[in-house]
Amino acid sequence: WVNENLSLPLQWLAAAGAVVAAAMVWLRRLKFALIALVAVLAIRAVVPGIVSRVYVKPNELALQRPYIERHIQATRNAFGLGERTREVDFEARLDAPINPAKHKPLFDNVRLWDWRAFHDTVTQIQALRPYYVFPDSDVDRYTIGGQIRQVLLSPRELDVRNIATAGAGWINSHLIYTHGYGMVMAEANRMTPEGLPMLLIYDAPPKVDYPGLKLTRPEIYYGERTHDPVFVRTNQPEFDYPSGSENVHTRYEGSGGIPISSFPMRIAAALNRADWNILLTGYFTAESRMLIRRRIPERLSTLAGFIQWDPDPYLVLTEGGRLVWIVDGYTTADAHPYSRHTNVGGVGRINYIRNSVKATVDAYDGAVRMFVFQPGDPVIQAYWRLFPDLFAPAEQMPADVRPHTRYPEVIFRTQAEIYRTFHMRNPEAFYNKEDLWDIANNIQGEGGRARPMPPTFVVATLPGEPEPEFLLVLPFTPRNKDNLIGLMVARCDGPNLGELVFLKLSKQALIFGPMQIEARINQDQLISKDLSLWNQQGSQVLRGQMLVLPIEDTFLYVEAIYIQAAEARMPQLRKVVLAMGNNLIYEDTYDQALAKLVSLPVSGRPPEPGRPAEVTTAPAPAPAAAPSPAADQRVQAIRQHLERYRSLASQGRWAEAGKELEAVESLVR
Structure with missing residues (x-):
C-alpha cells in the first residue's frame, strides 16, 4: 500500500524537485535550489515511514488485502502452481478396506531398494576394478514382461584419478583409459536370498538377464565423471573392459570430438590445454580426434x-x-x-522458473x-x-x-517449499499464517536421525485413475506436527507429464505421518530388540526412506531395513515393514509382509496413547506338548544353532546366520 500510494507519487515529486532545483541553479539562485533538493529528499525519506507506522500498521490486513491476493496469485503462477495443477480432497481413513487383486500392479512395483543402499551395494559387487566408479544411482521405469516395472540403474564410469594414483602417465590418462563401460540395472523390489539386488544387467561385457533389454553400445565417452581431453583413433589401442587377467581393447567408431591430425590443430590444442605432449606425441594418425567437454553439465x-x-x-x-x-x-x-524470491540449489535466487527444455x-x-x-x-x-x-x-x-x-526434482522441491505457505489462498489466513505446513520428516540412513523427506519416485495409482503410473511424491505435515496433512504428486507419464496433483487430507481425521509410523516401529519390543542387536558386533543398521503410497481411501507405508558391515558398505536387505491403518507388519521378506497385511482386518482405531501398535509377525506356535525323551537333544541342538548364529552374525554373514535362526525356529516348533 505504501509503495503504490506514497512511494510512486513521491518519485514524481522527486523528479519535479530536480527540475525546480536545476532551474534555480540556472537562475543562479543556489539557496533556493538547495532548499528544494533537501525538502524533496526529506519528504521521500520520512513520510512513507511515518504513514506506515501511524496509518498502515493498525489497519494492515484491510489495506494490504489486495496486494496479498496479488502476491499469492503471482507466486503460484511464477512457480508453476497455477497451471496444470489440481487439488483433490482426499478423504483418507484408517479403516478403509482394500482389494489386493485390484492393486496387484501397485504391490508388484513397491520399491524396496533405497537408492543409497543400492548404490553402496553395486559399488562393492560391480565396480570390477579400482578405476571404475558409480557416480550416481537413479530410479526409472521400463516395460518388462509387458508391465511397467520400477528399476534402479547406475552407469559404470572411469575415474582417471584412480589410475593416476597407480602411477599412470599421460598416455594412460589420455590415450588408453578413455571411457567408462556399461551399467548395472536391477528391479526395485527383487532381491537374492542373501538380500542383494537381483540384477538385470551387470558385468563387463554386459550380461542381460531379460530378453526384452539389450545393451549394444556400452561405452561411456560422455558422462558425469569423464575427464578432458582424450584422444581416439590413435596408434595406441584403447582399453575397453577387463577380462580375467587380460584387458580387451577397442577403437572409437563414433563422430564425437574434433579432428586433431593436422599440425595447426595440434598447436592450437596444445596452447589451449597448456599441454605440449599434444604437439610432441607420435601416436596420432590421420583419423585421430580429440574429445573435449565430456562432462554433461559442462x-x-x-x-x-x-x-x-x-x-x-x-x-x-x-x-x-x-x-x-x-x-x-x-x-x-x-x-x-x-512473486516471492527463493533460493534454488544450483540455480540461484529467483522468483520464476519453468522446466521448458529437456536435452x-x-x-x-x-x-x-x-x-x-x-x-x-x-x-x-x-x-x-x-x-x-x-x-x-x-x-x-x-x-x-x-x-x-520425468518431472525434475529441482523444480518439485522448489514448488513444495512454496506450497507449504502458498496453499493458503485466503488473504486473512495467509497474513496470519494460520495453516503453515512442513515437509514430513522420517528416519533415514545410519544412526536413526530424523531428516526432511526428499522427493521420491514411486509407482502408484492416483484417486480416480485406472492404472498405476510413475509419480514423484512428497508428504506434508502441519507445522510442528507429525500427522499427515497432504501429499504433493507430480505425474511423469505420457501426456500427463508436468501435471501436479495435491491430495489434501481432512483436518478432522488423524492419518499417520511418516514419523508417527517410525515411532510405532521404534516402540515395538521385537523390532527394537532386533535393531539393537544388529547395531552391535561390527554391523550397522541402515533404514531406507519410507514410502507413502496412496491406495484407494488410505495409505500404505513401506520401509526397508538393511544391515551392513561397519568396514565394508554393502547393505543387505534384512527386514521389511509395512503399515496400513492400525496394522504394522514386520517380516523377513516383502512377500511375507504383504501376505500378512492383506489377510488382516483393518482397524480404524489408533493405538492408545503410551501403548505401541500391535506388530504382526509369524503365527505364534501352539503350546508345546509334554517333553519327549528327545527333548534334551533338541535343547542341545538349539544351543549349537544359537552359538553358530552369534559367530556368523559377528562376521557379517547374515544369510548363513538367518539359516541358523530358521533351524532354531524349526526345532522349537
Missing part, C-alpha cells in the same frame, strides 16, 4: 549457457541398446512482479539435442526465436527416449 552449459541445467543427469537405455543421458533445463527470472546427450558420440516441453513459456519463446536451429518440439524426441522423461 557440455550443455557451453552450448546453451542461458539455460540453467540440472546438475544431475540420468541415464536411459534405448530400445536399440544405446546409452543416452537426459538432462532437465530451466528458464528462470528474478523480476516477476509480486539428450548420447553417451558414445556426445550428440546433443534440445527439446522444448513448455512452448508457452515466454522466456523459451524468446530464445527459440533467437536460435531456431538449437531447439526442437518435444514431439520430435525419439520414441524410445521420451517414455523415460
Whole structure:
C-alpha cells in the first residue's frame, strides 16, 4: 500500500524537485535550489515511514488485502502452481478396506531398494576394478514382461584419478583409459536370498538377464565423471573392459570430438590445454580426434549457457541398446512482479522458473539435442526465436527416449517449499499464517536421525485413475506436527507429464505421518530388540526412506531395513515393514509382509496413547506338548544353532546366520 500510494507519487515529486532545483541553479539562485533538493529528499525519506507506522500498521490486513491476493496469485503462477495443477480432497481413513487383486500392479512395483543402499551395494559387487566408479544411482521405469516395472540403474564410469594414483602417465590418462563401460540395472523390489539386488544387467561385457533389454553400445565417452581431453583413433589401442587377467581393447567408431591430425590443430590444442605432449606425441594418425567437454553439465552449459541445467543427469537405455543421458533445463527470472524470491540449489535466487527444455546427450558420440516441453513459456519463446536451429518440439524426441522423461526434482522441491505457505489462498489466513505446513520428516540412513523427506519416485495409482503410473511424491505435515496433512504428486507419464496433483487430507481425521509410523516401529519390543542387536558386533543398521503410497481411501507405508558391515558398505536387505491403518507388519521378506497385511482386518482405531501398535509377525506356535525323551537333544541342538548364529552374525554373514535362526525356529516348533 505504501509503495503504490506514497512511494510512486513521491518519485514524481522527486523528479519535479530536480527540475525546480536545476532551474534555480540556472537562475543562479543556489539557496533556493538547495532548499528544494533537501525538502524533496526529506519528504521521500520520512513520510512513507511515518504513514506506515501511524496509518498502515493498525489497519494492515484491510489495506494490504489486495496486494496479498496479488502476491499469492503471482507466486503460484511464477512457480508453476497455477497451471496444470489440481487439488483433490482426499478423504483418507484408517479403516478403509482394500482389494489386493485390484492393486496387484501397485504391490508388484513397491520399491524396496533405497537408492543409497543400492548404490553402496553395486559399488562393492560391480565396480570390477579400482578405476571404475558409480557416480550416481537413479530410479526409472521400463516395460518388462509387458508391465511397467520400477528399476534402479547406475552407469559404470572411469575415474582417471584412480589410475593416476597407480602411477599412470599421460598416455594412460589420455590415450588408453578413455571411457567408462556399461551399467548395472536391477528391479526395485527383487532381491537374492542373501538380500542383494537381483540384477538385470551387470558385468563387463554386459550380461542381460531379460530378453526384452539389450545393451549394444556400452561405452561411456560422455558422462558425469569423464575427464578432458582424450584422444581416439590413435596408434595406441584403447582399453575397453577387463577380462580375467587380460584387458580387451577397442577403437572409437563414433563422430564425437574434433579432428586433431593436422599440425595447426595440434598447436592450437596444445596452447589451449597448456599441454605440449599434444604437439610432441607420435601416436596420432590421420583419423585421430580429440574429445573435449565430456562432462554433461559442462557440455550443455557451453552450448546453451542461458539455460540453467540440472546438475544431475540420468541415464536411459534405448530400445536399440544405446546409452543416452537426459538432462532437465530451466528458464528462470528474478523480476516477476509480486512473486516471492527463493533460493534454488544450483540455480540461484529467483522468483520464476519453468522446466521448458529437456536435452539428450548420447553417451558414445556426445550428440546433443534440445527439446522444448513448455512452448508457452515466454522466456523459451524468446530464445527459440533467437536460435531456431538449437531447439526442437518435444514431439520430435525419439520414441524410445521420451517414455523415460520425468518431472525434475529441482523444480518439485522448489514448488513444495512454496506450497507449504502458498496453499493458503485466503488473504486473512495467509497474513496470519494460520495453516503453515512442513515437509514430513522420517528416519533415514545410519544412526536413526530424523531428516526432511526428499522427493521420491514411486509407482502408484492416483484417486480416480485406472492404472498405476510413475509419480514423484512428497508428504506434508502441519507445522510442528507429525500427522499427515497432504501429499504433493507430480505425474511423469505420457501426456500427463508436468501435471501436479495435491491430495489434501481432512483436518478432522488423524492419518499417520511418516514419523508417527517410525515411532510405532521404534516402540515395538521385537523390532527394537532386533535393531539393537544388529547395531552391535561390527554391523550397522541402515533404514531406507519410507514410502507413502496412496491406495484407494488410505495409505500404505513401506520401509526397508538393511544391515551392513561397519568396514565394508554393502547393505543387505534384512527386514521389511509395512503399515496400513492400525496394522504394522514386520517380516523377513516383502512377500511375507504383504501376505500378512492383506489377510488382516483393518482397524480404524489408533493405538492408545503410551501403548505401541500391535506388530504382526509369524503365527505364534501352539503350546508345546509334554517333553519327549528327545527333548534334551533338541535343547542341545538349539544351543549349537544359537552359538553358530552369534559367530556368523559377528562376521557379517547374515544369510548363513538367518539359516541358523530358521533351524532354531524349526526345532522349537
